[in-house]
Amino acid sequence: MRWHFSGILAFGILVFAGAAAADSVTVFAAASLRDALDENAKAYQAKANNRIVVSYGASPALAKQIESGAPADLFISADLDWMDYLEQRRLMKPESRKNLLRNRLVLIAPADSRVSVNIAPGFPLARLLGDGRLAMANPDAVPAGKYGKASLEALGVWKDVEKKVASAENVRAALVFVSRGEAPFGIVYRTDAAADSRVRVVGLFPENTHPPIVYPIALTATGKPAAEAFLMWLSQAEARAIFEKHGF
């Protein structure tokens, strides 16, 4: 049983295992990074002398927590808006900011679904949904949802499906709705779809229909120096390879 809910559990729960050692680094990361970043953290810890603690969640939720003073050292957001949000409030170190990853948006269906879809302007998503729902992260706030909404708007389909959306707490929760067969379709990142064998990708959203999916990373204003080392490490070859393995 895949526990895709760690992302949800992470919200509101700031996980600090044991006494916060001076050399432990706390990372707040978008939910879609779960498996890839876990593996990277493990690899890093094998080499360096720091503990890496990651808290996953929906980007807006994490951003709000940082705004309220949560002691994160690093923040990896799933879109630029939420990083900008924190920067405007002088909560980040702008000089440390860089774009770390990219991703693609996909339309998924349960693995046993036989449907085939051609994502093109005006494609009949509403009809295909029938009386089922389209599982997405919150289209007004969470990056995965915002990208999805933007894409469907660009394709002229959003108006018809808006009322059929099942808005999940984060993108991994949306993934679960499809993976359990609750919703006939869902919009998640390609990396999420790859992580769950019980869904299949039925279409790739063209990149020109939504803002580029970019994951910025930056140090928080209160971030420890040790965090910078981890940030550097995530940008070089070994970490890249791990990310690519997961589809980023």
Place this chain on the structure above:
Amino acid sequence: MSLTTEELEVLLLSLRVAFWSVLVSLPCAVAVAYVLARASFPGKTLFDAAVHLPLVLPPVVVGFFLLLLFGRRGPLGSILEQWFGIVVAFRWTGAALAAGIMGFPLMVRAIRLSFETIDRKLEAAASTLGAGWAGVFVTVTLPLALPGIITGVLLSFARSLGEFGATITFVSNIPGETRTLPLAIYTYTQTPAGDAAAMRLSVLAVLLSLAALYVSEVMVRRAARRVHGEDAVA
């Protein structure tokens, strides 16, 4: 303070979900409380523990189990759909189910306590006057347990109004369908400029809870007076 149509929709949905969750779980809670208070059978402790599970499990876990059981492909969900035509996934009925289950242990505890404090001798007296088991239950046991039942209903209702984790996990966050007060407040906190609206709804939530508490206090006191056999205050 006057409400926007959106806020009104959220409020009415919350009340509707809470009302139905309590209404449907009440007869079940009365039965379970009665069994726990009066009967003894092998496995009773286990049964008692199972009833209390929603109280001790993280709400998200409960939501997840609900998804497994009552989702359209789940064992209970498919029965509900095929035999009764009831679908709870992504619907306010699912939100009511989640709220009802989270509040169930609270209701059972309060009612059970009430049953346990009833003087069994009164029930014996009733049987000498011709009342069978059901007659005793309806005319003596239930009325005397009323204060506890009211308390249980209120606790469960308040819990329903505040239910979040199980709801969002099971039926997601759909405006007009499952976006109850807590989910709406949460959504606003995620929106960049949403703090003011979140505050408004939070104040509404507090007022609602206060109102519910006040009503229950009055009702419990009146019921207790009656149960103790005092003459009604003119």
Place this chain on the structure above:
Amino acid sequence: MLSLDIERALGDFRLAVAFEAGDGVTALFGRSGAGKTSVVNAIAGILRPDRGRIDLNGETMFDAARGIDVPTPKRRVGYVFQEGRLFPHLSVRQNLNYAGLFSRGMPAREFDRVVELLGLRDLLDRRPGNLSGGEKQRVAIGRALLSSPRLLLLDEPLASLDAHRKNEVLQYVELIRDEVKVPIVYVSHAVEEVVRIADTVVLMSAGGVLAVGPAEDVMGRSDLRPGEGTFEGGAVIDAKVVEQDIEHDLAVLAFDGGTLTATNVDALIGEPVRVRIRARDVSIALERPQRISIQNVLEGKVAALGAERSGIVDVTIAVGPTVLRSRITARAAKQLDLVPGLEVYALVKAVSLDRRVGAG
């Protein structure tokens, strides 16, 4: 007509009781712990005997051999509990009419009759929580009466009342006994109550029956010494009021064998009265005493002398066909040379007579 023969083991205690109760009041009399309440609970179906049989008006309520155990609601036995057990959430009126909810009710005129009989008119819309002990018991009696009972069970109904209330409620019980044609089983450990109320007495001790018979007989038997202590044995006499001395608040009671003068008799001329004379209140003289305060000097004959116990002897004296008992010291008996057949005078102070009003 109740016919009962049951056995039941309750821990160390073993109950084995058999008796029959006809019309009128049958008292189950004995010390606390004798098993009286258990018997009544068995009649009501609240307690299940191990063996035996209970029949009521020819219908079998319980028969262990044949596996019959009629459930309590169907036995139509009206039970007045020691603590009343009124339903606190219902008004007095609703309590009274409770049996009516389960087709055990009675016509409206019965309701009025019982209400008048027990003086409940002013209490009807009150709640039990605010009633006095005596009022509660009266309501409890009314409630049982209004359940179409074939038999009334009263389990120490006066136990939780103070002396004044006891008397008040006891009068109502007597009224019920006279007015309502339903046999009554009355449980008590108080001699005064039993003497006043009972027609038949079942004397119980330690789970068994010591004696069954008419009240005068059982209560008078000094070898049983019912309900005591060494001070309570005596005689119970049926008499009738023949004269009233209003000025001195005295009445003259005629019985079979003579007359008695008594104080505090609130009965009318012609009314039957039952009188209890405690053995310790009866003195013996060989000659008619002169210039003595004792108002009752009865001519009689020594019928028997009981065995001496701790320096005390019970002397049975026949006054005509009526039997009196006198408890005196063994030394006095020797001094007077009492032997059966000796003519003596029985002396009874007027103030020492326990009386009750009502037909036997």
